[in-house]
Amino acid sequence: MRLSSLLTPAVLSLLIPASIALSVGIQSRATTCNGSPDLCNRSFGNVTFVGAHDSYAVGINNLAANQDYDVTQQLKDGIRLLQLQAHGLNGVIQLCHTSCGLYNGGPLVDYLGKVKTWMDGNPNEVVTLLIVNSDGVDPSYFDTDFKSAGLDTMSYKPPAASMPAAAWPTLGTLIDAGTPLVTFLTTTADYTRFPYLIDEFSNVWETPFDVTTTFDCSVNRTSGDPTTQMFLINHFLDQVILGFPAPFVEQANATNSASGQNSLGEQVQQCVTDHGRVPNFLLVDFYEYGGGSVFQIAASANGVEYSPSTPIATPIPQGSGTAPTSSGTVSTTSISTGFVMSVIIGALSVV
Ligand SMILES: *[C@@H]1O[C@H](CO)[C@@H](O)[C@H](O)[C@H]1NC(C)=O
Ligand SMILES: *[C@@H]1O[C@H](CO)[C@@H](O)[C@H](O)[C@H]1NC(C)=O
Ligand SMILES: *[C@@H]1O[C@H](CO)[C@@H](O)[C@H](O)[C@H]1NC(C)=O
Ligand SMILES: *[C@@H]1O[C@H](CO)[C@@H](O)[C@H](O)[C@H]1NC(C)=O
Numbered sequence: 001m002r003l004s005s006l007l008t009p010a011v012l013s014l015l016i017p018a019s020i021a022l023s024v025g026i027q028s029r030a031t032t033c034n035g036s037p038d039l040c041n042r043s044f045g046n047v048t049f050v051g052a053h054d055s056y057a058v059g060i061n062n063l064a065a066n067q068d069y070d071v072t073q074q075l076k077d078g079i080r081l082l083q084l085q086a087h088g089l090n091g092v093i094q095l096c097h098t099s100c101g102l103y104n105g106g107p108l109v110d111y112l113g114k115v116k117t118w119m120d121g122n123p124n125e126v127v128t129l130l131i132v133n134s135d136g137v138d139p140s141y142f143d144t145d146f147k148s149a150g151l152d153t154m155s156y157k158p159p160a161a162s163m164p165a166a167a168w169p170t171l172g173t174l175i176d177a178g179t180p181l182v183t184f185l186t187t188t189a190d191y192t193r194f195p196y197l198i199d200e201f202s203n204v205w206e207t208p209f210d211v212t213t214t215f216d217c218s219v220n221r222t223s224g225d226p227t228t229q230m231f232l233i234n235h236f237l238d239q240v241i242l243g244f245p246a247p248f249v250e251q252a253n254a255t256n257s258a259s260g261q262n263s264l265g266e267q268v269q270q271c272v273t274d275h276g277r278v279p280n281f282l283l284v285d286f287y288e289y290g291g292g293s294v295f296q297i298a299a300s301a302n303g304v305e306y307s308p309s310t311p312i313a314t315p316i317p318q319g320s321g322t323a324p325t326s327s328g329t330v331s332t333t334s335i336s337t338g339f340v341m342s343v344i345i346g347a348l349s350v351v
Helices: 009-026 071-077 108-121 139-149 171-176 249-256 264-275 293-302 337-347
Strands: 049-052 081-089 092-097 099-107 127-133 181-185 197-199 204-206 230-234 238-241 244-247 281-284
Touching: 049 127, 049 293, 071 081, 071 108, 081 099, 081 108, 081 281, 092 108, 092 139, 099 108, 108 127, 108 139, 139 181, 139 197, 230 264, 264 281, 264 293, 281 293
Parallel strands: 049 081, 049 281, 081 127, 127 181, 181 197, 204 230, 230 281
Antiparallel strands: 081 092, 092 099, 238 244
16 A cells, blocks of 8 residues: 555644644744754743843933933843843832832833834844732733733743743744743732742742842842752842942942952852852843853853854943933932932842
């Protein structure tokens, strides 16, 4: 009997889906993932990403600002984890720093729109959002904003509420599925209602934050098993002003450096010594200080080349008088002592 006569339509219909599933399982269609072919076949839980702490808090000469450049430039330069602080204000989620009276970076939905625009233009990039839900806002509000921005359908829905690092899909799988956005919420995540708004601390542990002295790699916050979870290092240095922590921008070059005392490179090495693996997320302030050192460190950790096609942004000197005009941006020369105090006191609760 000839082979072709065996392949009746009924037999074919049984065979074809299996063969398609097999080929998808073997190799992803995406050939470059987050800038490298080598990363397509790597689990999301085995990749190191650079993150912007308080990504939306942009400004200079402002104690409540942690970045010089906005989210679009951050993404262009290589930031792949965007950390945000969300606050509920009159039924709308705003990106405020500690309180909306202190610094209001605008509505979450506007920020998400910028992320969507960039991701649409860069479909081979996996991006992570880490939303600090400061006021314990119900996830339905986040869902509404994600839907408005068109990001809900681009969001990865894990098969379980909590997963060990090794269980995460590859970057290629996330990209092929059209779900290259991974979102973590620090509080109120509800897997049964909104599976794509993923609980942070049962999936990711963190080192101490608001560090004013020496970075270490101790487990500070988790609600899972840190031996198998992904982990994030809070590598942004604060200085104590009037008894309270504020970003130590004058030290940012050294803090972000690949080597030297209290550098990012040193903390990553400490993590390898303590835990036998590099961190998944490196959260920094003023990421462009160090001239790309933070991205170089992540590339080395991933075993890939760091070769940006265009130079990244350069630091905007403090006191340069070119402060952006976004709401919440104020000059230190014109703010009252009371305002300084409230900024600083607020920084205490900033994560
Ligand atoms: C992808 O990774 C898996 C497991 O690490 C490995 O078995 C497989 O050979 C890799 N495939 C390619 C195309 O590199
Ligand atoms: C976590 O870090 C914070 C601030 O860095 C510190 O106050 C707290 O004691 C730490 N908690 C643990 C359990 O290490
Ligand atoms: C950081 O390094 C850059 C480039 O070397 C330099 O221009 C800048 O002045 C440094 N900034 C600080 C605050 O040390
Ligand atoms: C990825 O796996 C390699 C090999 O086990 C390990 O050396 C590296 O630290 C891992 N990276 C992350 C971010 O887990």
